[in-house]
Amino acid sequence: MAKDVIIACDFSSKEQTLAFLDRFTGRKPFVKIGMELYYAEGPEIVREIKRRGHRIFLDLKLHDIPNTVRKAMHVLSRLDVDMTNVHAAGTVDMMRAAVEGLTREDGTRPLLIAVTQLTSTSEERMQRELLIGASINDTIAKYAENAKEAGLDGVVCSPLEAQLVKEHCGAEFMTVTPGIRFADASKDDQVRITTPARAREIGSDYIVVGRPVTAADDPVAAYERCCKEFLNE
Ligand code: C5P
Numbered sequence: 001m002a003k004d005v006i007i008a009c010d011f012s013s014k015e016q017t018l019a020f021l022d023r024f025t026g027r028k029p030f031v032k033i034g035m036e037l038y039y040a041e042g043p044e045i046v047r048e049i050k051r052r053g054h055r056i057f058l059d060l061k062l063h064d065i066p067n068t069v070r071k072a073m074h075v076l077s078r079l080d081v082d083m084t085n086v087h088a089a090g091t092v093d094m095m096r097a098a099v100e101g102l103t104r105e106d107g108t109r110p111l112l113i114a115v116t117q118l119t120s121t122s123e124e125r126m127q128r129e130l131l132i133g134a135s136i137n138d139t140i141a142k143y144a145e146n147a148k149e150a151g152l153d154g155v156v157c158s159p160l161e162a163q164l165v166k167e168h169c170g171a172e173f174m175t176v177t178p179g180i181r182f183a184d185a186s187k188d189d190q191v192r193i194t195t196p197a198r199a200r201e202i203g204s205d206y207i208v209v210g211r212p213v214t215a216a217d218d219p220v221a222a223y224e225r226c227c228k229e230f231l232n233e
Helices: 016-020 036-040 041-052 066-077 086-103 125-130 136-149 159-169 195-200 219-231
Strands: 005-009 029-036 055-063 084-087 110-113 154-156 172-175 207-210
Touching: 005 159, 005 219, 016 036, 016 041, 029 041, 029 086, 036 055, 036 086, 041 055, 041 154, 055 066, 055 086, 066 084, 066 086, 084 086, 086 110, 110 136, 110 172, 125 136, 136 159, 154 159, 159 172, 159 195, 172 195, 195 219
Parallel strands: 005 029, 005 207, 029 055, 055 084, 084 110, 110 154, 154 172, 172 207
Antiparallel strands: none
């Protein structure tokens, strides 16, 4: 399976994002467009980044009733993104509806993955605030199995859980893992984190890296460090 580093472009404007991407003169990184940028700039930012030759993970984490998700995914299917996602907490029916909506008339569709538990959520908060009595690992394994049952390609999870997901859903079931930090850096608001090198060892297929690259003094060097550690280049 293809392994790659995805940069989370968590910026609030087109100008900031394109100025950031202009710094990458060599290889074109796979980029993640999240809610902040998409809500600020709309679908045109997706088209513009695509025109520049980047692959795109559109991270909008849909979570609503199945009919609404199906229709929203149908709209997103017309944007030429490479990967998009839903919350597994929306249930198997909602995820099935997402697959239906995303599938184009010719049968093709972007990769579709499900968020299990956000990497900012601790087991303690999940149990105390969300009243989920199971352990975080059991929750993640079950949500991943649900995503597989619904026909999705993989899940977003912490790199620490990639192995667990593979054990439950098979080696071909993709793990896309945010919560990446260099060994010598701050955790920010992330809780379940690890380094790019460790993520590779545990079996992540794609790592999603935001602030360690976007907030670095030299983002290109930070991106290259991620690639070196994760892809073992
Ligand atoms: O800056 P940082 O590396 O923490 O960015 C991580 C990115 O991954 C953010 O865009 C965040 O929304 C996203 N994400 C996450 N945890 C998930 C799913 C997505 O951190 N479970």
